[in-house]
Amino acid sequence: CTHYLFIVVVAVNSTLLTINAGDYIFYTDWAWTSFVVFSISQTLMLTVGACYYLTFTGVPGTATYYALIMTVYTWIAKGAWFALGYPYDFIVTPVWLPSAMLLDLVYWATKKNKHSLILFGGVLVGMSLPLFNMVNLITVADPLETAFKYPRPTLPPYMTPIEPQVGKFYNSPVALGAGAGAVLACTFAALGCKLTTW
Numbered sequence: 001c002t003h004y005l006f007i008v009v010v011a012v013n014s015t016l017l018t019i020n021a022g023d024y025i026f027y028t029d030w031a032w033t034s035f036v037v038f039s040i041s042q043t044l045m046l047t048v049g050a051c052y053y054l055t056f057t058g059v060p061g062t063a064t065y066y067a068l069i070m071t072v073y074t075w076i077a078k079g080a081w082f083a084l085g086y087p088y089d090f091i092v093t094p095v096w097l098p099s100a101m102l103l104d105l106v107y108w109a110t111k112k113n114k115h116s117l118i119l120f121g122g123v124l125v126g127m128s129l130p131l132f133n134m135v136n137l138i139t140v141a142d143p144l145e146t147a148f149k150y151p152r153p154t155l156p157p158y159m160t161p162i163e164p165q166v167g168k169f170y171n172s173p174v175a176l177g178a179g180a181g182a183v184l185a186c187t188f189a190a191l192g193c194k195l196t197t198w
Helices: 002-023 028-057 060-085 094-109 114-139 143-149 173-197
Strands: none
Touching: 002 028, 028 060, 028 094, 028 114, 028 173, 060 094, 094 114, 114 173
């Protein structure tokens, strides 16, 4: 019972983090910087929960099921916000599903080898999610149009744009997010696997 409760708790927290991570679309001046940070945060939340669920059940396919749980939770929350006049096309949520499928594929192809899951699965998720997230970003409404249509009366101080960040990080947020994500996701994959041995 505790294990299944943990799965739900992690999925709910992943969803909450991801809903907030969608806010980067509004901060036009910080778009690339925010994209990198939020891509990495989503990568890590997906990896730790999916690896835990995958190694707990031992059944390839449960990582994708975990990503589906995150997706459905997020759809429900976004739907509630949409009812309040919030832009629903703000972020398209099934961005985690293909990355989770890669985790399942690695676990299945290596005959349930945890070390391969940590190394190969972590790298694949870390490198793929920023790519899928950029495709995701391209499909949403124009950030400036959305920002003017749904103005924010106040911004938290830490997100207030100071100067334009366009061109920073060699203008390649996907590459930076993928590189950092690939390294960090291995650590979080190891953490997810370790949680099943409490």
